[in-house]
Amino acid sequence: MDSLLALEDLSLSYPARVGHSAHRAVSGVSLTLRAGETLLVSGGAGAGKSTLARALSLRADPKPAPRVSGGAARVLGAPLTGFGQRARRDARTHIGYLAQRDEALFATRTITQGLAAVILDHTPVLDHPAVGARIAELLDAVHLPLSVLDRFPSELSSGQRRRIALAGELAREPRLLILDEPTAGLDPTVRAVVSAAVARTRAHGGGVVLVSNDDSLAAELGAHTLVLERGTPVGWSAARV
Numbered sequence: 001m002d003s004l005l006a007l008e009d010l011s012l013s014y015p016a017r018v019g020h021s022a023h024r025a026v027s028g029v030s031l032t033l034r035a036g037e038t039l040l041v042s043g044g045a046g047a048g049k050s051t052l053a054r055a056l057s058l059r060a061d062p063k064p065a066p067r068v069s070g071g072a073a074r075v076l077g078a079p080l081t082g083f084g085q086r087a088r089r090d091a092r093t094h095i096g097y098l099a100q101r102d103e104a105l106f107a108t109r110t111i112t113q114g115l116a117a118v119i120l121d122h123t124p125v126l127d128h129p130a131v132g133a134r135i136a137e138l139l140d141a142v143h144l145p146l147s148v149l150d151r152f153p154s155e156l157s158s159g160q161r162r163r164i165a166l167a168g169e170l171a172r173e174p175r176l177l178i179l180d181e182p183t184a185g186l187d188p189t190v191r192a193v194v195s196a197a198v199a200r201t202r203a204h205g206g207g208v209v210l211v212s213n214d215d216s217l218a219a220e221l222g223a224h225t226l227v228l229e230r231g232t233p234v235g236w237s238a239a240r241v
């Protein structure tokens with residue numbers, strides 16, 4: 001596969017619902033993302049950033065999901081529409097996606113139990129010590145101490161919960177990591193964790209889509225930047241390498 005993402009004049013709309021007509025949230029986006037690259041998507045409120053991120057994540061829930069209303073796109077080789085449901089399902093298993101307000105997850109499980117479940121879901125053959133080692137390594141990747149392992153998410157700060165959610169996505173060893181405003185409203189240490197997660201994904205040959213208005217992060221990560229305004233691309237800058 002040549003590119004992780006191939007978007008050609010892609011438009012995305014939300015379907016009509018009672019009292020509201022169909023709404024086009026993204027119009028005419030064309031871009032390519034290759035292995036090892038990062039795309040930063042920025043723009044003001046309602047610009048369509050989350051809609052684009054969510055469509056690329058191939059997640060159907062929560063409803064209503066944005067639908068392709070023009071153009072075409074492939075995500076990890078799978079077409080966004082039409083035949084190819086199986087390809088989309090396969091591709092989805094290789095995509096890590098942290099939605100805008102995603103925090104951990106598994107409310108009734110400890111951090112150990114929750115992360116172990118994600119790891120075993122991804123790699124069922126691992127034995128107990130290997131799962132423990134993997135959990136420790138993931139916690140290290142999101143800069144959290146081992147002391148959180150026996151805690152429940154409700155006992156952690158929102159920044160810590162966001163990091164656990166990120167660790168859960170990294171556990172999938174994603175080929176495409178999509179992070180929607182991962183640092184918004186959180187303490188500055190989360191920024192370093194996000195940078196490390198991006199570097200880690202790229203080092204494994206994956207690509208990253210990051211929704212953020214933090215321009216300095218784009219420069220720091222060597223990211224391509226797409227700027228959206230009311231759903232339409234108004235700016236593009238290629239990564240400086």
Ligand SMILES: Nc1ncnc2c1ncn2[C@@H]1O[C@H](COP(=O)(O)OP(=O)(O)OP(=O)(O)O)[C@@H](O)[C@H]1O
Pocket residue numbers: 014023024025043044045046047048049050051052063064
């Ligand atoms: N589930 C939905 N149903 C209908 N319209 C929606 C839905 N979600 C978002 N929209 C609309 O689509 C447009 C783009 O929204 P989106 O959340 O993608 O923007 P955004 O750039 O991520 O904004 P923000 O920075 O405020 O999160 C907005 O006009 C929004 O009202």
